[in-house]
Amino acid sequence: MSINVIKPGLATAIQDKGREGYYHLGIPPSGAMDQYSMTLANLLVNNDEGDAVLECALLGPELLFQQDTIVAVCGARMSPKVDGAVMPLNTSFLIKAGQTLSFAYPTAGARAYLAVAGGIDVPMTLGSRATYTLGALGGYQGRRLEAGDELPIGKPKKAAKEGQHLPTECIPPIEKEMPLRMITGMYIHRLTDDAVERFFEDTWTVGSEADRIGYRFKGGRAMEFKPRQQPFGAGSDPSNIVDACYPIGSIQIPAGKEPIVLHRDAVSGGGYATIGTVISADMDLIGQMQPNYKTHFVPVNMAEALEARQLKQQQLDKVRHYLKI
Amino acid sequence: MLSQPIRYTFGGDEQLFAEISESMSLAAFFKSLGMVQAIEAQRIDGILDVCLANASFQVRFNPDVIHPDILLAKVKALESMAQNQSKQRLDTRIVEIPVLYNDPWTHETLMRFRDRHQDPNSTDLEYAARINGLKDVQAFIDAHCGSPWFVSMVGFVAGLPFMFQMVEQAKQLEVPKYLSPRTDTPKQTLGHGGCFGCIYSVRGAGGYQMFGVTPAPIYDPQQTLSYLKDSMVFFRTGDIVQFKPIDRAEYDRILEEVENGTFAPKTQAFTFDLKDYQADPEQYKKTMMEVLYVD
Incomplete structure (x- = not known):
């Protein structure tokens, strides 16, 4: 049995915890950009924490269920609707065969996670069901969902219940301005001291180029790199280095203008100096930032x-304790 | 040869980054390779991936399993071992990649993005020839396919090889990247930025100058071609690549073979020895070509 995709939404794709061990070949981890919310959704329907979910960005999909299914939606405040009737977030509920699930516009956040009891059961690729669209790998035929797709649902290993909910204090708040903590390092010594000061002083706004590969921030002052005789092979711009690995979460500033934070579909390396890396605990926050959110x-x-x-x-x-898992 | 200490820095709480050298050289690459091999051989719990780059490397790890400071100490402790064990020999492959230089598809693309280029009035090949002091496009193509290339990094996107040409530093072809990256690059485009050549494994954004296109797929998640059955990513660091200029008729013929599923690039096993190469590069390259083209 399965789910029929009636409308795919803006950028809906199958995600999970992601795949590790292939970054050295240029294949990034992928997986849910807000791992915490994905896990909450799986816990609410009594799935394994690594089961595949739908990551629904900004404009949610419309889905026709072919079987009775317990589901839960966590993450962005995009209220689920069953045949038009609003259902609660962060709570498991039943969708009956023949009913349609849709989503309201987000009042906060950028990505909602829809877990279905049993998980989305597409084949594993390199150890994960996560979609890596740039490499046409994993998920549903290596791409975002399209109208007409049929998503298979797995057989639940453990029974799911309706009405399971979360302790309020375990639901992370989503604000329009959220600080991002980072560990400085990498090539930050290439920036002038003034530039480093400005980078931390300024308010940065999420630009329109913000996706699973990376988030570009604007609105801060330009930053200078220290002048130097460029090392052999690095390229002529002072923000260039000999092409090197990019950590997940690393921050680069091409030509000293707009910082880019790489996320879970990151390009694995390149020739721009990185100046530090957002800590793993705050990567989920980026996944919930809409364009024009600030940090x-x-x-x-x-x-x-x-x-x-x-x-x-x-x-x-x-949460596990509360749900008695 | 490379006596400066390795510079370590953490990339957040999940990555340890190590810079062997700020500038590119085969010596720096081999030192980095030695470290990566030494780390992999230890099978340290908590390490998720070890990524080799041109003159640096990165360890991705789970800090719940291994504390970053312990990982750093373990990696540092391998430095002397990596140095002693490094024979600077590498069991690898020599691969021939057919290239249609100056092809219509990259030409169409580069014309669309002239406003992002240093020299909007010439093509990428004309510009690259001029700034490298070569008399015309043909002279640049001759230099580009006149010596083999060493794959010194795989990444950016899935399966994209970065390549370093095996010529003396004065003869290295160097070009800047586009002023601002393109939003489109045809699949299997030959690119060049800084001193590095590359083959774009998938269609997408890119900032390297574009010189031609190969009909040979180098990444395929469907794994339909015989040489991509073992791994959906063809290139590995250490591979040696010889480009073979082809014309449109041969390009079309190879494309047909690719579609029939019968194409495989000419590939020979080879043990590369850095010291022998450095002692007499020209002779060594001749030997490599004999290995590639002997049947």
Whole structure:
């Protein structure tokens, strides 16, 4: 049994925890951009935490269910609607065979995660069902959903219940301005001291080029790189380096103008100097930023990054305990 | 040869980045390769991936399994071992890649993006020939396919090889990237930026100058061609690539073979020795071509 895609929405794709071990071939992890919300949705329908979900960006899809299915929607505040009737977010509910699920416009956030009991059951590619569109890999035929697609639903391993919900304190707030913590390093020594100061002082606004590969920020002042005799092979612009690896979350500033933060479909390397990397605990926040949301970059040290990561895991433990999983 | 210490820096809490050298050289690549091999051989718990780049490398890890400081200490401890064990020999392959230089598709694309180019009044090939002091486009193509290339990194997008030409530094072809990246590049375009050549494995954005196109697929998630059965990504770091200029008729013929599923690039196994190469590069390149073209 399956789900029929009536309208695909703006950029709906199958995602999960992502694939590891192929970044050295240029194949990035992919997977949900807001991993925390994806996990919450899976927990609510009693799935394995790594089961595949639908990531619905900004304008949600319209889906016709062919079987009775328990589902849950977490992440962006895009209220689910069953045959037009609004259903709660962050709560499991039943959709009956023949009913249609659609979504309201987001009142906050950019990506909603729809988990269905049993998970979306497309074949695994390189250990994951995550869609990597640039490489036409994984997900549904390596691409975003299109009208007419039929998504197979897996057989639930554990029974799902209607009306499961989350402790309020475990639902992360989504604001129009959210700071992003980062560990400085990489090639930040290439920037002038003034430029580094400006980078942390300025408010940065999400531009229109914001997708799963990366988010481009605008609105801050231009930054200068220290002049130097460019090393052999680096290219002539002072923001160029000999092409090197890009960490997931790394921040580059081509020509000193607009910072780009790479996300889970990152290009794996290139010739622009990176100046630091957003910490893993804050990567989910980027996934919920719409164009025109604002941020400040906040430098933290490794200990603080690891503590933030742990806090998030403790939140999930709380949810597991609450749902008695 | 490369005595400067490796510079380590963390890429957030999930990546350790290491710069061998700020500038590109085969010596820097081999030192980086030695480190990557040493790290992989240790099978350290918590390491997700080790990525080799031209003159640097990156370890992606799970900090819940291994503390970043412990990982850094373990990697540093491998430095002397990597240096001692490095024989600077590499079991690899020599591959012939057919290229239609100055093809109609990259030409159409580069004309669409002239406003992002340093020299809107000439083509990428004309511009590259001029700034490299070569008399015309043909002289540039001759230089481009006149010596083999060494794959020093795979990445950017799935399966894209970065290549470093095996010629003395003064003869390296160097071009800047486009002033602002294009939003489109045909699949299997031959690109060039800085001193690096590349083959765009998929259609998409790109900033490298465009010189031609190969009919040979190098990435295929469907894995229909015989040489992509083992891995959907054809190129590996360390591969040696010889470009063969072809005309439109041969391009079309190869394309037919690709569609029939019968095409495979000419490939020979080869053990590359950096010291032997550096001792007499011209002779060594002749030997490599004998290996490639002997039947």
